[in-house]
Amino acid sequence: MARIVVLGAGVSGHTAATFAKHWLGDKHEVVVVSPNSKWNWIPSNIWVGVGRMSPEDVVFELAPVYHKAGIDFKQAKAVSIHPEGKEGSERPYVTIEYTDPSKKGQTEEVEYDYLINATGPKLNFAATPGLGPDEGNSLSVCTYLHAAEANTHLQNAIERMKKGDKVKFLVGTGHGTCTCQGAAFEYIFNIEHELRKAGVRDKAEIKWISNEQFLGDFGVAGLHIKWGGHIVSSKVLAESLFAERGVDWITGAHVKEVQKGKLAYELLDGTEGEEEFDFAMLIPPFSGVGLKAYDKKGEDITSKVFAPNGFMKVDADYSGKPFEEWKASDWPRIYQNPDYKNMFAAGIAFAPPHPISKPIKSVNGTPIFPAPPRTGMPSGIIGKAVARNIVDVIEGRSSLDNLKHHASMAEMGAACIASTGKGLVDGSAVALTVYPVVPDYDRFPGTGRDPEYTFGEIGLAGHWIKHILHYMFMWKAQLKPGWTMIPE
């Protein structure tokens, strides 16, 4: 009997674990280690953040779902990986520390035959002094609890505006290397929509601050959008949307420090500025979760297994090529660690070879450009491909040196639906697809992307689709009837 251990139960880990168990049945063991007791459909956190959904609507308890599926669930955080085993035992293992209230603080060694590291990101609020809900200076919508807290502040702000106060909202990215501009984009337009509904829009000043080089970059260097039956570039659309909704903007900004009611930022040209606010929702940058790795003798091999940013090295080209030499083939295809072939990293946990957008530094040398997005759909697809390869090896259809299922982000398209206001008849959303996620300048000279598949639409239908996706993915993740038929 083989044992697959999956670290993390986010989109990628959950997909990998559930499909692996589905394909393997009871003949083999699947263990999931996650510090969280609940699964969260993160895209809908935006609606929790404006009070249009409750936190309970976007989460469910993992334990009963895994119990029903026959997956062994350990509510714990992974502390270290020991891919060579230890003195007296060849079997690799991970050390975990329980977060489950009944065993809190206890540690355990969990042996594995195959390891999938899908720990996702650490929300690295510490990268910017004063950033984040813990510091109390800015809000976040990255977790359902953060989003609920943001909503409490939003409702308070609406009450203040109803009494005649003016409130300034600042929404965007809290560091020069953030990704997930889309989430902040959704949030700012959902806030704007809610303020209009509440009849207090005239009392609000709303401003966008982001590390994108230009408005409409979306962290993917722009794309075309179908808008009102006509095709426009996302730059033009974003400028029009911001102007139409009366939202001011600052781009090319690295937020240096957040204090109570104000933040300091640096721009691409090296100039510095300050922005005051009453309400700020700023997305943090991501980093690895801080897993350690040790060899058989107990010596630290973290730098061998992980990249400096804490993400796990896989079959990518980490030689640090300059932008003009980037190739699609730099990106991983099977997400296998080069030194320990039974170890894989899926979703955000793998170390990208380089960014997706052109790296840009300010004149002072501060990096100000979006980190490569690898959340959502790519995460799910990668998790499933990794699970498929491991299952094939276990069942003798392939070997660890000849894995057949590929999921390169340079050969994969991704769809994203960004809500710009929730409502059955007055809602809207921008639906985007990008192909390939990582530009392939050899196949598609110029932008590196296929213009026919890099496209989007804005409208009410987009909102309905986002709503349908919410229920569809909650259904799928709870392994309800037909879940395997629902795509990633």
Next chain:
Amino acid sequence: MAEILTYPDHTLLQISGLVRDFNDPKIKEIVEELKKTAQEHGLKGLAAIQTGIPLRIIVFEKDGQWQVMINPAIYGKEGKYFKSTETDESLPNIEVTVQRYPAIKIMYQDLEGNDRFYRAEGEESVWLQRKIDMVFGGYLFDKLSKKERKQFFKKYGTYGDTCPRYFIKDRILLGLRYFLTLHFILLITTLFSNLATFVLEHNFALFGFEFAWLIFYALYAKYETTKYKNCTSCQGANVFGTSAIYFGVMTLLLVLSWIFEAL
């Protein structure tokens, strides 16, 4: 001298690609050709896409000197939007009033690939905003409101057949919508008259017929999506979403039939 493309040429809709290799001698050749073309047409400057080259390059003359901007991006602006009435060599004899910022900040690279910054104001700012829009595949009329754009297309014609104006799938769906509306009206009629009771008697047959119609729609839409994939990328999700909504309506009609029958 290169030809200047004009509306409604589709090339102008492309998003120009980033210049990556600054050692490529072609880049300098393109820049020289652009300068020559602008001079011979008596223009202040040009974006490369206006001559059919989809690269992020703009040349313009300032105080007798040629300025070259490679990979330009507007990272900042100053002041409030104002109305600007403009025309362009790529939109000859067409004037459009759009909104522009009075001053902008641009980051770009020079011919050697060095990062440069530029602040433009007044007429130069407006001209650069228009050219940078073009670099990103934006026509002047993209800045218009939906109503103004409709008037623009009515006056000057659309830019061609990039997307068909009507999809057959939409007509199939419209037919189904009319049928479902009629079904609903007849269902309500059964509450007051015996004339339409056949909708209650044949509720399963009607549901089956409507369901078959929906399946036909979904299959045809899938086919049409592949045919016109350049028009929209989210067709798959749209078709799924639309089908789900219609399926919901059909199920509701079936449930209502049962309730009315039981009354």
